[in-house]
Amino acid sequence: MRKDLEWEYADLEVSENKIKEVGLQLGFNLPQDYINCVKKNGGASVFPEEFNVGNAERCFGSLFSFDEESSEYIVKKYEIYKPTLPQKVFPIANDPAGNLICFDYKNNKENPIVVFWEHENAGEKEMLMREEGLTEDQAEERARENVFYVAATFTEFLDKLHD
Template sequence: MGVNKWINGEELHDETLIKLVENNFGVKFPEDYKRCIQLYNGGYPEPNCFDMNDGEQGVLINLLSFTNDNLNITMFYDFEEETSIAGLVPIARDPFGNLLCFDYRLKVQSPEIIFYDHEEIGEDAIIPVCSTFTELLNGLYSAE
């Protein structure tokens, strides 16, 4: 299990973009996530399936990009206002419009990963996935 390769990712040479996004969200990203973004910005992993704590399976189609206008993480600066949930920062998406997010509500220094179901409202939209970004990547598997 875990990522075998990244497709369509690009290296992010300008670390100031990460700092700018952190400042706009008012958070500090975990180091493992920042390292991954620097190497595979906007990319999608193979394999790409993950399990959620409720037993459901999810699919990580790509990391949100810090440079590509169509998949840019900056499109989610108003995510808190849209969802009425403070402390969630989207970092990746699935093929159905749902998001994987860092959950800074309880652990500011080490946010957990949650799945945000865009068809639900409030806490019902949040499904815990895992404790760290590295744990998410290590837990990816193929559906086949």
């Protein structure tokens, strides 16, 4: 993992067991490189903070927290975004514009890729099915239109941060 990253405003350190437990409760086996980072840097922002999604420059906001009292508690965030996110996508951080950095487990439940989820034009899948008459599969397909590849691993994502 990069040594030159500067993490600011991190929560108190959290145990590896707690992180794994939370992930499993929500149905996700969190990757070890992410666990190693979030143990010390949960809730933190990072510098450098910019990364690319295709040709678009994006900005890292902060990692979600494992502190149950935090407004950025990862479980609360997952519950809020779950109706809109595609299946097997798990949010781990945000950007300043309300978009999310997520793990996508669609093609590999052990080694998820890192994706960027754009909230613009994202609708709740239930609403799409009810109001637009979409099937569950069609609503899922529509939800996937807002997901963009960033990196093969969390470590690779961190390696792509620049100023």
